[in-house]
Amino acid sequence: MNKRLPLKCPSCENQLQVQQLHCEKCETVVTGIYSLPVISQLPIEDQRFILDFVKASGSLKITAQNMKLSYPTVRNILDDIINRINLLDTNE
């Protein structure tokens, strides 16, 4: 099962941060307060789209073909993601 990375606090809706990282091999545990990178703060569908877009060499036309969607639909998705990234940047 693919576990979804929780982004907001279920209690107060605030942005969550990373407190602990763990090495599976040597069992080292790093503790501290780390902010999630902007991309990780985006919804999973947006992250998937960014990966598809990068794999298509940043071509909206190829991304649209791969996703079986029209060009303006894909462009609109990209523009929405850019808006969300800008919003996250402003909040940070």
Next chain:
Amino acid sequence: MNNRFLYNPFTKIAGIKSFIIGIAGLIITTFICFITGTHFNGLLNIDFAKDSPFWVYLIENLSNWIFISIFLHLSGLILSKSKIRVIDTLGTSLLARIPLIIAPLTRTIPIFQSFIIQSWEMYFITGLYLASLIWTIILLFNAFRISCNLRYEKLIISFIISMLLSEVCTKLALKFLI
């Protein structure tokens, strides 16, 4: 084909593909309008008169499409933050007009070719036209929303203004050209 595709095919089809399908639809619609004598004097008007040469029906259908496309694209250029393409606005608004073929197509049935005013034939054809017009307006709205990436008030207000302006310009152009 699911229901969503019937009122919003533009998530799958836009650009040159919608333009080619739309042009084919426009030519077929115009031809059927010519043989049945169905005039579209503006988007919100239908008239039944087998009284004109082919080019008159072509001008009517072309001006109905071109004016609404121009105003929708201008709205997009002014209001949208996305880099919109003219081929998307032209193609999707052309594809959105395909349901308007229903009324002229029905008029190929002999009883609908000439009839008395206020007869059931007139109400039936007008009813079909109204249904296809509502379908076309929904399609046109979705075409505009997707090709120009607008939302909320900007989308609704600019769509209404574009419709009104294009209706006025189409009427004036038809008066001047025909």
Next chain:
Amino acid sequence: MKSLSLVLGICLIVAFNAFSQDFKKLSDPETDKNKLKIAQNFASDFLTKLKNGEEYKFKDEAIDPIKNQFTAETQKLVYQQLKTQFGDFQSLEYAETWIQSNSKAITIYRFKGEFDKSTKKLEIRVVLNEADKIAGFWIKPWSDMLK
């Protein structure tokens, strides 16, 4: 609910149909060719005379109110208005015939007239009464609907 809509729909169609039963369109074989010729000759002669600047002189082909209505002056005025708006009369082609379904007292002959300044054809309507006399004559924009 579906059957109710169907019943309502049928009632509506029957109601409209009953309403529109006053007139019936005749098929080509049903049309009386002699009466059609009377109507066509009148319309054609009338417009040709007026186009040539002459007066159409009625004999006994029309009822008196028509003769009284279309005086030489009215004829000139009507044609002048037509010419200004649609140009000179060119030709006439037969379109269809309608009769009053119940009484059959009148027959409506509809022709499409071509005028040189207009891309659209006009309706030239001639109405004949039971005695085959001209009882009505109109020129107006063509419509596939009988108005």
